[in-house]
Amino acid sequence: MTQPNDTTRCGLVAIVGRPNVGKSTLLNRLLGQKVSITSRKPQTTRHRILGIDTEGDYQAIYVDTPGLHSEEKSAMNRYMNRAASSSLAEVGLVLFVIEGTRWNDDDEMVLSKVKASGLPCYLIVNKMDKVDDKEAFMVHLQGLSEKYKFEHIIPISAKQGKMVDDIRELVAKSLPESEFFFPEDYITDRSSRFMAAEIIREKLMRFTGDELPYATTVEIEQFKLAENGVYRISGLILVERETQKRMIIGKGGKHLKTIGEHARKDMENLFDNKVFLEMWVKVKQGWADDERALRSLGYSDDS
Numbered sequence: 001m002t003q004p005n006d007t008t009r010c011g012l013v014a015i016v017g018r019p020n021v022g023k024s025t026l027l028n029r030l031l032g033q034k035v036s037i038t039s040r041k042p043q044t045t046r047h048r049i050l051g052i053d054t055e056g057d058y059q060a061i062y063v064d065t066p067g068l069h070s071e072e073k074s075a076m077n078r079y080m081n082r083a084a085s086s087s088l089a090e091v092g093l094v095l096f097v098i099e100g101t102r103w104n105d106d107d108e109m110v111l112s113k114v115k116a117s118g119l120p121c122y123l124i125v126n127k128m129d130k131v132d133d134k135e136a137f138m139v140h141l142q143g144l145s146e147k148y149k150f151e152h153i154i155p156i157s158a159k160q161g162k163m164v165d166d167i168r169e170l171v172a173k174s175l176p177e178s179e180f181f182f183p184e185d186y187i188t189d190r191s192s193r194f195m196a197a198e199i200i201r202e203k204l205m206r207f208t209g210d211e212l213p214y215a216t217t218v219e220i221e222q223f224k225l226a227e228n229g230v231y232r233i234s235g236l237i238l239v240e241r242e243t244q245k246r247m248i249i250g251k252g253g254k255h256l257k258t259i260g261e262h263a264r265k266d267m268e269n270l271f272d273n274k275v276f277l278e279m280w281v282k283v284k285q286g287w288a289d290d291e292r293a294l295r296s297l298g299y300s301d302d303s
């Protein structure tokens with residue numbers, strides 16, 4: 001936990017590169033395989049947050065910057081964190097990811113954008129585990145080093161996790177002194193849970209409308225990455241009365257099924273992953289006594 005008087009560092013780091021060079025794999029490694037980082041949430045029109053790495057006194061916010069490469073991905077901004085949106089500074093560093101000894105027109109195009117940005121840049125040469133001819137690679141590396149004033153050229157294997165910690169350390173050191181833009185736990189499993197609950201709540205409201213009791217809450221009881229790569233998400237909808245429960249479930253479970261289908265699609269879009277969603281509805285007991293319900297509303301110290 002950082003204390004108010006501690007000096008903290010925080011900044012935006014763009015990860016760019018043509019498709020398939022291993023950007024997501026690298027990011028997962030940088031963030032320690034946190035489930036939530038696969039969500040691709042937009043921040044502003046210029047930056048999309050890919051993941052936040054907070055440790056000790058630093059916070060590195062990895063972003064996707066559409067202007068820096070050709071790829072365009074559709075983005076959802078409804079779930080944007082409003083508190084953070086206004087204060088985000090500009091990107092201060094670029095990680096330009098390429099692949100082994102391959103260099104093609106797309107890489108060249110990304111490079112031209114990096115050059116135009118004038119930003120400090122680390123060239124990350126990924127998939128080194130596939131490079132057999134080390135001598136040829138050294139020659140290639142020499143050529144690469146002449147293309148731009150890269151601050152560092154770092155050969156890595158994101159898949160094997162090799163050299164990734166070195167990148168993390170260099171990034172951490174390069175960040176400017178600044179307060180954290182996000183709470184320390186932002187974009188962790190818990191945030192993903194929050195997003196999942198928000199999506200279910202949104203669908204409940206959409207398909208139940210004004211009839212939805214105000215006090216209805218959604219709690220994500222399970223959010224885990226199953227071995228088959230699917231997110232298993234269990235959502236519990238808490239209502240106050242049996243009649244409300246029946247209304248949400250609908251005849252033969254039809255209403256809840258519709259809500260679930262729509263929620264699942266939005267989650268897959270947001271988390272960029274297949275989702276298996278289970279939901280059930282429960283009548284809650286005493287309202288104020290229900291610690292879990294309060295937690296889900298954010299009335300607890302650790303939320």
Ligand SMILES: Nc1nc2c(ncn2[C@@H]2O[C@H](COP(=O)(O)OP(=O)(O)OP(=O)(O)O)[C@@H](O)[C@H]2O)c(=O)[nH]1
Nearest residue numbers: 019020021022023024025126127130157158159160
């Ligand atoms: N051999 C090897 N394969 C890797 C490495 N890093 C990533 N890959 C593989 O390369 C493929 C693409 O990786 P991604 O991380 O999805 O690449 P990306 O750049 O995020 O791709 P886009 O999402 O299309 O932009 C996957 O099959 C990865 O398993 C590596 O270090 N070595």
